Amino acid sequence: MIGHLLPKYPVLWVNTIGSRPPRLSREDLGKAAAKLLSWMRPRPDAGPAPSPDSPRPEVLSPLMYPGFRSPWQRRFNAFQMARAIHSALGPRQPGEHRVVITTLPITADLPERLDVDRWVYYCVDDYSAWPGLDGPTLDRMERELVPKMDRIVAVSETLRDRLASFGAPSGLMTHGIDPEHWSAGPDASSWEAPAWWDELPGPKIVFWGVVDRRLDASWCLAIADQCGPLILFGPQQSPDPVLARHPRIRMPGPIPYADLPALAARSDVLVMPYADLPVTRALQPLKFKEYLATGRPVVARRLPAIADWSDAADLVDSADEFVSATTIRAGQPIPDRQRIEREQRLAGEGWAAKAAAFEQEVLDAIRDDRAPSTARRRAEAP
Secondary structure: OHHHHOOOOOOEEEOOOOOOOOOOOHHHHHHHHHHHHHHHOOOOOOOOOOOOOOOOOEEEOOOOOOOOOOHHHHHHHHHHHHHHHHHHHOOOOOOOOOEEEEOOHHHOOOOOOOOOOEEEEEEOOOHHHOOOOOHHHHHHHHHHHHHHOOEEEEOOHHHHHHHHHOOOOOEEOOOOEOHHHHHOOOOHHHOOOOOOHHHOOOOOEEEEOOEEOOEOHHHHHHHHHHOOOEEEEOOEEOOOHHHHHOOOEEEEEOOOHHHHHHHHHOOOEEEEOEOOOHHHHOOOOHHHHHHHHOOOOEEEEOOHHHHHHOOOOEEEOOHHHHHHHHHHHOOOOOOHHHHHHHHHHHOOOEHHHHHHHHHHHHHHHHHOOOOOOHHHHHHHOO
C-alpha cells in the first residue's frame, strides 16, 4: 500500500524491535548479531523498488532495547525513536502536514513526544495472541495507544470487535493485492527451483508466509503423510520442531516476492494449514488473496476473515477434510465456479483502490478539527 502512496507523499519508514522478548537461543542470538551489525553499518535507505527512478521511503532503524516490559525500557525506546524521527524530519516547512501511521502497539509512548499533526492506527494483527511475542505487554500498550489515535483502521471484523471492546471505534479496510503482479502470466522457468524440487515424488503442496506456531502441525503432518511433499516457504519463527523432523516436509526459507507467481505455477496445490487460535481468527491473511490470484487450487482452514470466500476456494474444518480436498485438487484445474468467483471478487481488491481509500482516511483525519492536536497531547501528558 505504501508503494502506491510514495509518488504523492514523502514517507519515513521506521523499523523497530522489542515486541518479541529476547531469549538465549541460537535463533535469537543470530537475530541480535544481525541487528547489531545493521546499527554499526547503517544504510541510508532500503527496500526494493521497481526501478531506480521509483520513489523510495527513507528508512530508519533506531538503536533500541529489545523489550518494553519495564518503565525504563519504554522510556529509553521512546526517547530513541523520537530522537531519530525528529532528526530525520528536520524543521517543519510552511504548510507541511505530518501524519504517523503505526501498525504496532509499542508506539504507545510516542504521541506525546512527536511533532506531528495526526496519528492513525492501522491494526493488522492481534499481537497479544501472536506466538512468541510478549503478549501481556503488547496488550497493555495497545490499550494505552488506541485512546490517543485520531483514526483507527482494522483489516478484519474480528480485530474491529477487539478494538470496540477497548471503546475504540474503527473502520474496515481488508488487505489487497497487486493484480498486475499475478496476472502477468510468468513462465514457470523464470523461477530457479532448488535442485531437490524436481526430485520430490508426488504432487507439490506449497505454503508461503511466516513459518511459526500458527501453523497446525497435525494438519501439516497429515498432508505430508497422505498427499505429497509439503513445502513451507518463508522465514521461520520458532515453528513446531516436528515439522523439521518429517522427511516429506521441506522448509527452504524465504522466497522473493517477484518469484511467487512462478513458484505457484509449478505447485499443484497452495495451502493455508493454520491452527484454530485466537491469533488466526483475527487474521485477514494477505496470502489467501495472492493464492486466489495465481489461478491455482487453494485449500485453507475456514477462518472468520475468509469464510465468505468459500465459492472461490476449498475451505475446510478438519484434518480429514484438508487431506481430502488437497488430494482431489492436486493436478487438476480449478472448477469453473471457483474461477468465475475469483475473477469477480478480486476485481475490487487491488492495492491501488485500497491505498486511495486509506489516503482518504488520513486526509479526513487532517481536516477533522475535533481530533486532538499534538500541543494538547503534550499538555495533557504526565
